[in-house]
Amino acid sequence: MHSRSPALHNYFFKQYRVAGTYVPLAIRPEGLEAALRALAPLGFAGCNLTIPHKERAIAIVDEVDALARAIGAISCVVVRPDGSLWGTNNDVHGFARNILQQRPAWRADEGPAVVIGAGGGARAIVYSLVDHGAREIRLTNRTRERAETVAREFGSAVHVVNWDDRHRALDGAATLVNTTSQGMVGQLPLDLDLAKLPANALVIDIVYIPLETPLLAAARRRGNPTVDGLGMLLHQACIAWKYWFNIDPEVTAGLRATIEATIPKS
């Protein structure tokens, strides 16, 4: 219910004069299948999936693309003309396009990347980092087995670090990404000591409410460059519009300012 996707997609509906609307639907995990099957009869063009549905939905839809299959999570569903459901994952490209728009000089292979978390979002981010040439990804998650599964699936660049050792894992890192829900409104801040993080490392949070999470605030105070999670949301939404309506929106300053105005700063 915190999602800014309705504001964002309804901005596009207005901008492109498409007759439609985007509504938030709070679906319990046990109701996910029935909800997805109701999309076609209710006249939906598709939907997005967020926490905690991305991984389970893959077994419900009729077909997924290779990207979603590789990641094991879908963030976007398209209702096809025959009413069947097709799933893909827009988080992967949304993540990378956002960083490169905000930090064009960023390179995934310029040094070790530390990824905190191993849920649906993390899977997309690890995939994207590997895809962009990351040679060393230090992956740490409260539930270690989940991180081990990601490491097994995404190749030899991914090394699992014990949750208790996450603070030390920042030593020498070039990129740090929080993919947990910690720091989000209503949640505790991410418990991470930045002391060992090099001052030039790029710190990214995929949480976007608030815009400046406690992690990003701490990083900014010590001089690290930062990227917030809103841009990723904007970029993945543009990709969804291509699939749903064959329209290719751009992430403009006006779009960002409109959505940013609806989000608490910290």
Ligand SMILES: NC(=O)c1ccc[n+]([C@@H]2O[C@H](COP(=O)([O-])OP(=O)(O)OC[C@H]3O[C@@H](n4cnc5c(N)ncnc54)[C@H](OP(=O)(O)O)[C@@H]3O)[C@@H](O)[C@H]2O)c1
């Ligand atoms: N900006 C964007 O476009 C975008 C895209 C995707 C996701 N997100 C945001 O990313 C966050 C995660 O989403 P998701 O879909 O990946 O969720 P998810 O699949 O449910 O994964 C949640 C992750 O958070 C960790 N976690 C939860 N509570 C924790 C705690 N108390 N201490 C430490 N770790 C904890 C989980 O660890 P365990 O495995 O131990 O439970 C897991 O790694 C959400 O805030 C979501 O809104 C943003």
